[in-house]
Amino acid sequence: MDSIKQMNEGIQQLNKNNMSGAERAMTEAIKTDPTHAEAYLNLGKLYRKQQKWVDAEKAFRGAIENMGDKPEGDYYFEIGSVQVAQSLEPGTSRAEQEVKWRDAIKSFSEAIGLNPKLYRAHYQMGTLHEKLDEPEQADQAYRKCIELNGKYSPCFVSLGNMYIDYGFSNVAMAVLETGTKVNDTDADMWNGMGRALLNLNQPKDAVEAYKKAKRIDPDKPDVLFGLGMAYAEIPMRKEAAETLNEFVSKAGNSPEHIKKVANDTIARMDSPI
Structure with a gap:
């Protein structure tokens, strides 16, 4: 019981954003009961919040080693999430990323083995298979x-966008149209619809889809770029230039080649010829 009290104290301190107090209490809980799986789990969540990925993974493995006859798929899910985060650390090479992605797929597979209904693990596996250029496996997972x-x-959005990226915008449309019936307030869903429609040479319909996305998230760079390019195809020159100028002002970390396309299109829309 002392270990549970100490862990709960750690959770309270974590909720107060008192990291040192939370770590101290959770570490004490583990010292009191080295088999307390939930204490390891919460310590891992603390380290994850601090982006201490190695410590977080070690804590989550402690939870797995001590889960006894109550196996928890979530514990493996947590490790997989940390492995994905490690792959995104600055300076990580592509080869190192792929190793982490493979490790994470194994962790998510373990999670699914213990809890086949853990849909988030299937989703994460889909994103990783897509990164690894394995569309068939990604499709199955999504x-x-x-x-x-x-x-x-997010499953509909990712599956639809994957089909667009692989050149099957007609299939993407079917996926994303179903997705909009599930959630019509997801800007990424409508943005995907706009991409698919633009690829299918339906710029007017694409504009309407992008406008719906913009109403939901007015500052989303992907939406502003897509809407501007759709206007340019109609062509609605003034609207295209205004929207793409808005994109450039909010582009942030958008790829440089996308910014160049936007600026080139703005120049083309402003030209009298």
Whole structure:
């Protein structure tokens, strides 16, 4: 019971953003009961919040080693999430990233083995297979996620955008149209619809989709770029230039080649010829 009290104290301190107090209490809980899996789990969450990825993974593995006869798929899910975060650290090479992605896929697979209905693990596996240029495996994972939770819109968005990236915008449309019926307030969903429609040479319909996305998230760079390019295709020159100028002002970390396309299109829209 002392270990539980100490862990709960750690959670309270974490909720107060008192990191040192939370770590101290959770560490004491583990010292009191070295088999307290939930204490390891919460210590891992603390380290994850601090982006101490190595410590977080070690704590989550402590939770797995001590889960006994109550196996928890979430514990493996947490490790997979940390491994993904490690792959995104600055300076990580592509080869190092791929190793981390493979490790994370294994962790998510373990999570699914313990809890087949853990739709978030299927979704994460889909994103990783997509990064590894394995569209068939990604497709299976995204569709399984949708099967398990038909209201989880990121699955529809990611699956639809993957089909667009691989040149199957007509298939993407079917996925994303279904997604909008599930969640019509997801800007990424409507942005995907705009991309698909623009690729299918339907710029007027693309404009309407992008406008819906913009109403939901007025400052989203991807939406502003897509809407501007759709206007340019109609062509609605004034609207295209205004929207793309707005994109440039909010582009932030958008790829440089996208910014160049925007600026080139603005110049073209402003030209009288």
